[in-house]
Amino acid sequence: MESLILRGVDYILQLLKIREDRNEKKKQQERESLEAFRNSIVMTRSYLADLRDGRTVRDRQKEVTISQAWNAVGLKIRDINTPQAHEIYQIFFEKADYWSDPEGWEKKKEIDISLERVENDINQILNS
Numbered sequence: 075m076e077s078l079i080l081r082g083v084d085y086i087l088q089l090l091k092i093r094e095d096r097n098e099k100k101k102q103q104e105r106e107s108l109e110a111f112r113n114s115i116v117m118t119r120s121y122l123a124d125l126r127d128g129r130t131v132r133d134r135q136k137e138v139t140i141s142q143a144w145n146a147v148g149l150k151i152r153d154i155n156t157p158q159a160h161e162i163y164q165i166f167f168e169k170a171d172y173w174s175d176p177e178g179w180e181k182k183k184e185i186d187i188s189l190e191r192v193e194n195d196i197n198q199i200l201n202s
Contacts, residue, residue: 158195165186
């Protein structure tokens with residue numbers, strides 16, 4: 075009888091460990107996503123400010139780097155297993171597509187890819 079109880083307790087402890095590991099993995103994914111997102115925001119805003127203030131002219135290499143940064147955010151958000159993340163990660167891919175070819179990009183279905191929109195979206199994902 076004791077053996078059966080001990081096996082039951084062991085099983086419950088294993089389930090709790092699995093749940094704890096999943097929660098830690100989710101927290102790590104969220105940290106990595108937020109870091110990638112913030113890097114993309116800072117990179118984009120800095121570039122746009124430099125253009126606005128005449129400190130630089132359009133730089134294709136910087137635009138490609140910004141595109142790659144937004145693509146990385148989309149991939150990280152896609153890996154977060156929440157309904158909000160599944161609805162939103164496509165917007166980050168659209169931002170990546172935009173920055174890969176700003177002049178040739180065609181807006182799809184009136185998708186809002188503004189920085190304000192994506193900041194709001196990331197907050198929804200990370201606060202869920």
